[in-house]
Amino acid sequence: MRVLGIETSCDETGVAIYEEGYGLRAQAVYSQAEVHAAYGGVVPELASRDHIRKTLPLIHQVLDDAGIESVDGVAYTAGPGLIGALLVGAGIGRALAWAWQVPAIGVHHMEGHLLAPLLEDPAPAFPFVALLVSGGHTQLVDVLGIGRYRILGESLDDAAGESFDKTAKILGLPYPGGPALASLAKQGDPKRFCFPRPMTDRPGLAFSFSGLKTHALQTWQTERERAADADQLRADIARAFEEAVVETLVIKCRRALRLTGRRRLVLAGGVSANRRLRQRMDEAIATLGGQTYYPRPALCTDNGAMIAFAGYQRIKSGQHEPLAFAPRARWPL
Ligand code: KG4
Ligand code: ZN
Numbered sequence: 001m002r003v004l005g006i007e008t009s010c011d012e013t014g015v016a017i018y019e020e021g022y023g024l025r026a027q028a029v030y031s032q033a034e035v036h037a038a039y040g041g042v043v044p045e046l047a048s049r050d051h052i053r054k055t056l057p058l059i060h061q062v063l064d065d066a067g068i069e070s071v072d073g074v075a076y077t078a079g080p081g082l083i084g085a086l087l088v089g090a091g092i093g094r095a096l097a098w099a100w101q102v103p104a105i106g107v108h109h110m111e112g113h114l115l116a117p118l119l120e121d122p123a124p125a126f127p128f129v130a131l132l133v134s135g136g137h138t139q140l141v142d143v144l145g146i147g148r149y150r151i152l153g154e155s156l157d158d159a160a161g162e163s164f165d166k167t168a169k170i171l172g173l174p175y176p177g178g179p180a181l182a183s184l185a186k187q188g189d190p191k192r193f194c195f196p197r198p199m200t201d202r203p204g205l206a207f208s209f210s211g212l213k214t215h216a217l218q219t220w221q222t223e224r225e226r227a228a229d230a231d232q233l234r235a236d237i238a239r240a241f242e243e244a245v246v247e248t249l250v251i252k253c254r255r256a257l258r259l260t261g262r263r264r265l266v267l268a269g270g271v272s273a274n275r276r277l278r279q280r281m282d283e284a285i286a287t288l289g290g291q292t293y294y295p296r297p298a299l300c301t302d303n304g305a306m307i308a309f310a311g312y313q314r315i316k317s318g319q320h321e322p323l324a325f326a327p328r329a330r331w332p333l
Contacts, residue, residue: 002066003073003315004059004096005308008051008089009081009109010135011035011042014304015058017066018312024119026065027305029298030054037175041165048084055092062304070100073320075311078106079328080136086327094325103320105311110137110333112306113268114149116295119309124293129262131253133277134269135161135178138207140256141333143266146313149333152256153205160245161271163209167216167241171234181238182274188239189232193219195244200251205259207252209245216241246277250284257290266293273300 002025007014016027032050036042063069076093079086090106097104114130117123129152132139138155158166161178168177173184195215198208216237227233253265265285271277272294285292299305314320 001073001312001316002068002071003075003308003312004062004071004093005107005304005306005311006055006059006074006076006089006093007109007112007302007304007307008055008085009077009079010085010302011047012302013051013054013058014302014307015055015062016304016308017062017068017071018305018308020312020316024305025068026062027303028058028061028065029303030058033176040169040175042082044082044084047082048088051085051088055088059092059096071102073097073102073311073315074100074104075107075307075315076104077109077112077307078325079109079331081109081329083327083329086329090325090327094323098323103315104325105314105320106325106327107307107310107314108331108333110134110139111149112310114141114143114266115146115310115313116268116299116303116306117266117293119299119305120293120295124264124266127262128264128266128293129253129256129260130266130268131249131272132269133160133249133267133271135159135165137269138209139333140205140252142260142262146317151333152260153207153252155207155209157208157210158213160207160209160249161269163213163245164271166213167238170213170217170220171238178270179273182242182276184235185238185242185276187232188235188237190239190243192236193240195240197244197248197251200248205252205256207248212241212244242274242276246274246280249277250280253281254284254288257285257288263290264293265290268295268300270301273297
């Protein structure tokens with residue numbers, strides 16, 4: 001069975017083909033970063049229009065790369081995300097499935113992220129704890145199997161990626177801010193500032209990241225007047241901020257493994273591409289006798305492969321959708 005996956009929930013057009021017994025046959029991602037850079041963030045209407053331009057050419061490209069003309073199922077991201085952007089992928093995906101007379105399935109974007117590590121070798125065995133850290137979500141999930149998810153804790157305000165992006169903006173870094181902030185942090189002095197680790201001093205697995213961005217703003221405003229070197233100040237704030245997010249995530253993941261008794265921890269979503277996070281998480285989980293799993297960086301951020309794979313799992317278990325489709329901007333996992 002071959003499944004075409006289409007991801008258009010935000011500012012990346014991702015298309016891929018997953019083949020049962022083989023793995024990924026072909027994949028392509030087009031980033032709209034340049035379209036939105038001048039605005040400092042994603043402009044929903046521009047995102048929809050660009051998905052319209054790019055989705056079909058990318059589908060042609062992956063079919064050509066795989067050397068095939070059609071597939072046995074089509075999966076598209078049905079939410080959560082920008083509604084206009086979702087409608088593009090869902091409309092194209094549903095129409096193609098109808099034309100090819102194959103099943104179509106709307107996939108939850110975060111289930112896509114959650115299952116992406118299963119595309120790697122070695123893949124984590126069930127059950128495991130997953131930390132989903134993206135631009136829209138920060139969640140700890142107990143994963144018992146495909147479709148068997150229990151939310152252990154999530155962010156009460158900003159998602160981890162969102163706080164990276166907002167802090168990057170405060171420091172004057174270009175969009176998309178997360179990777180830019182992470183690379184600036186490498187030049188930062190880890191000893192100059194120590195930012196709080198929010199909500200780690202009380203029990204539970206909830207997160208709160210909005211205060212950290214405010215802390216970064218206040219530090220920037222008070223220090224920049226007297227700073228001899230504004231660039232070094234920026235790097236030092238970036239470093240302290242990244243360290244605070246990373247340590248907070250590490251503390252909560254250790255706690256989640258202890259509370260559930262699981263030994264495997266899976267990280268996924270855009271922020272799981274962060275080098276410092278991977279390094280510190282590996283060290284901390286190893287001391288607990290646990291094992292960490294990550295997708296390769298290209299499968300951490302938004303992509304079509306994770307949607308093809310999640311769709312394949314659902315179609316294989318007999319699920320598919322009627323001709324009518326209804327993407328959802330908001331949709332709990
Ligand atoms: O999963 P994703 O591509 O899209 C959403 O579903 O939101 O995640 C994007 C988020 C953005 O906030 C981006 O800044 C962040 O992931 N991100 C990073 C890194 N790479 C991407 N944050 C920190 N360090 C990185 N290396
Ligand atoms: Zn995502």
